[in-house]
Amino acid sequence: MSAAPAPKGAAGLAGGSRIPRHVAIIMDGNGRWAEKRGLPRVAGHKAGAEAVRRAMQSAVDHGVEVLTLYAFSSENWKRTSEEIADLTGLMRFYLERELATLHKEGVKLRLIGDYSAFGPDLVARLDRAIDHTATNQRLTLVVALNYGSRAEIVAAARNLAEKAVAGDVDAQMIDEDALAGELQTRGLPELDLLIRTSGEVRLSNFLLWQAAYAELMFVGTLWPDFAERDFAAALEQFAARERRFGGR
Ligand code: IPE
Ligand code: IPE
Ligand code: MG
Numbered sequence: 001m002s003a004a005p006a007p008k009g010a011a012g013l014a015g016g017s018r019i020p021r022h023v024a025i026i027m028d029g030n031g032r033w034a035e036k037r038g039l040p041r042v043a044g045h046k047a048g049a050e051a052v053r054r055a056m057q058s059a060v061d062h063g064v065e066v067l068t069l070y071a072f073s074s075e076n077w078k079r080t081s082e083e084i085a086d087l088t089g090l091m092r093f094y095l096e097r098e099l100a101t102l103h104k105e106g107v108k109l110r111l112i113g114d115y116s117a118f119g120p121d122l123v124a125r126l127d128r129a130i131d132h133t134a135t136n137q138r139l140t141l142v143v144a145l146n147y148g149s150r151a152e153i154v155a156a157a158r159n160l161a162e163k164a165v166a167g168d169v170d171a172q173m174i175d176e177d178a179l180a181g182e183l184q185t186r187g188l189p190e191l192d193l194l195i196r197t198s199g200e201v202r203l204s205n206f207l208l209w210q211a212a213y214a215e216l217m218f219v220g221t222l223w224p225d226f227a228e229r230d231f232a233a234a235l236e237q238f239a240a241r242e243r244r245f246g247g248r
Pocket of ligand 2: 204
């Protein structure tokens with residue numbers, strides 16, 4: 001990654017522009033990108049991984065605090081074993097290749113989803129990367145791996161139920177904060193902006209709870225084509241939107 005200009009977060013706010021604290025992206029369209037070029041789907045996933053580097057650098061450059069990326073959904077196990085192997089192979093490769101850069105850029109890695117499903121080798125590598133970057137503060141990069149929002153909410157409800165049965169919480173006192181505190185996104189700032197690429201207009205079981213008041217943006221660009229200027233354009237659009245949160 002190139003030398004980063006000073007984060008624009010605080011300065012941007014003072015200057016009147018509004019930088020979202022937490023941006024999430026449903027990175028869709030890798031397969032179509034490859035098909036358009038007569039290439040195997042894995043070529044699209046490779047190009048998609050390069051787009052991840054660009055998005056991360058953009059988030060750092062613009063002073064976004066948290067970038068959450070949907071990399072593998074709990075429904076993506078429906079794909080062929082070949083594609084799944086390609087995806088996990090790429091994860092391993094990029095993790096090795098990019099870890100030093102992540103660390104140098106001050107990026108802290110965090111995961112959501114049940115990534116234990118990816119097997120002991122990748123799990124160990126991911127855990128090492130999390131440990132290695134744990135004290136970084138510039139950007140928190142949250143990667144959703146084997147993530148499904150409904151399962152996340154169910155697990156949160158189950159935890160609260162168990163605590164209630166054990167007498168550790170009063171069921172009558174369970175409120176939104178209590179449930180949010182059991183989600184895997186606990187402690188992160190509220191989701192401000194959710195972007196989906198590739199022209200599909202759906203959430204595909206991503207951050208259903210967290211997106212309650214996020215600004216939604218659906219762009220036609222296929223994920224591997226998503227460039228710095230697209231990220232900047234999304235932030236510009238975000239700044240121009242009026243968020244009302246139910247007020248008038
Ligand atoms: C998104 O691209 C990447 C993953 C879901 C892992 P797709 O692979 O879904 O690409 P399309 O939607 O088939 O074009
Ligand atoms: C959502 O994309 C999951 C990720 C981007 C990782 P999909 O391509 O799996 O979603 P659907 O199947 O079009 O809803
Ligand atoms: Mg897709």
